[in-house]
Amino acid sequence: GNSVTQMEGPVTLSEEAFLTINCTYTATGYPSLFWYVQYPGEGLQLLLKATKADDKGSNKGFEATYRKETTSFHLEKGSVQVSDSAVYFCALSNTRDNYGQNFVFGPGTRLSVLP
Amino acid sequence: NAGVTQTPKFRILKIGQSMTLQCAQDMNHNYMYWYRQDPGMGLKLIYYSVGAGITDKGEVPNGYNVSRSTTEDFPLRLELAAPSQTSVYFCASSTDRRNTGELFFGEGSRLTVL
Numbered sequence: 001g002n003s004v005t006q007m008e009g010p011v012t013l014s015e016e017a018f019l020t021i022n023c024t025y026t027a028t029g030y031p032s033l034f035w036y037v038q039y040p041g042e043g044l045q046l047l048l049k050a051t052k053a054d055d056k057g058s059n060k061g062f063e064a065t066y067r068k069e070t071t072s073f074h075l076e077k078g079s080v081q082v083s084d085s086a087v088y089f090c091a092l093s094n095t096r097d098n099y100g101q102n103f104v105f106g107p108g109t110r111l112s113v114l115p
Numbered sequence: 116n117a118g119v120t121q122t123p124k125f126r127i128l129k130i131g132q133s134m135t136l137q138c139a140q141d142m143n144h145n146y147m148y149w150y151r152q153d154p155g156m157g158l159k160l161i162y163y164s165v166g167a168g169i170t171d172k173g174e175v176p177n178g179y180n181v182s183r184s185t186t187e188d189f190p191l192r193l194e195l196a197a198p199s200q201t202s203v204y205f206c207a208s209s210t211d212r213r214n215t216g217e218l219f220f221g222e223g224s225r226l227t228v229l
């Protein structure tokens with residue numbers, strides 16, 4: 001079946017530190033991979049995505065590369081800001097028997113960035 | 116552009132009561148989903164719909180029902196509320212029948228069953 005594993009949180013960093021949140025997946029076929037972010041009191045919103053092997057998704061200084069050989073999609077940012085404090089979810093999407101998408105989410109990693 | 120709108124944002128129910136969580140989207144998306152989010156557990160799919168008149172069970176459908184009479188609306192019904200249904204509920208929609216599209220989420224509905 002499909003599953004997503006991501007590093008346990010919470011993660012606490014100082015402003016301008018380097019961020020890595022690990023994500024690995026198990027899936028059949030050729031899934032798409034996503035990172036969603038959830039700010040306090042809000043719904044999830046797409047941060048970045050990659051739809052095929054070796055694709056790099058990027059947005060707001062965050063990057064993640066779809067590595068099929070290691071089944072990974074690690075999230076990185078070179079210099080975090082206080083405003084990046086949020087919960088980050090790794091997710092994959094497979095086609096659901098040709099009708100819609102089957103999204104599978106990881107448990108989420110809470111990031112706190114201190115000034 | 117409103118996107119996905121959920122109501123109510125907060126609700127407290129007593130055990131055995133029933134209620135409906137409303138969800139509407141204005142993006143003309145065919146695919147709609149209901150998830151629940153429990154602390155540290157990620158999101159679990161309750162029900163989904165691939166178009167008006169078509170719904171199907173997700174991973175955790177017990178205790179819930181849905182209907183999809185229009186493309187825009189996808190209400191979630193809780194019958195005989197139980198404490199195990201205390202959670203945050205998210206409605207989402209997508210447009211892609213393949214696997215590349217993103218999910219658009221509402222802001223969530225926090226439900227407490229006492």
